[in-house]
Amino acid sequence: GQPRWQTRTHTSVLYGRMVANARTLIFQTFDDHVVALDRATGKLVLGTSEDAFPIDVAATDDTLVVALRRGAPSRIEARPAP
Secondary structure (H helix, E strand, O other), rough: OOOOOOOOOOOOOOOOOEOOOOEEEEEEEEEOOEEEOOOOOEEEEEEEOOOOEEEEEEEEOOOEEEEOOOOOOOOEEEEEEO
């Protein structure tokens, strides 16, 4: 296949694994951000700065789940998906 789009994140991507739902690609960065890009265009939809280290993300079409490490104990948050 051919690339549909490319985009710069302006930061290091923490993991190569991305989570996708119907609208977005979601990943975490080395500087404690959770980023969502529009699947069709590659444009930034969400870029949150977390107050703890994001260790994993998961998503459905309507829910974004972020696991955060704050030391002890770890915390998991569910938010509306971008």
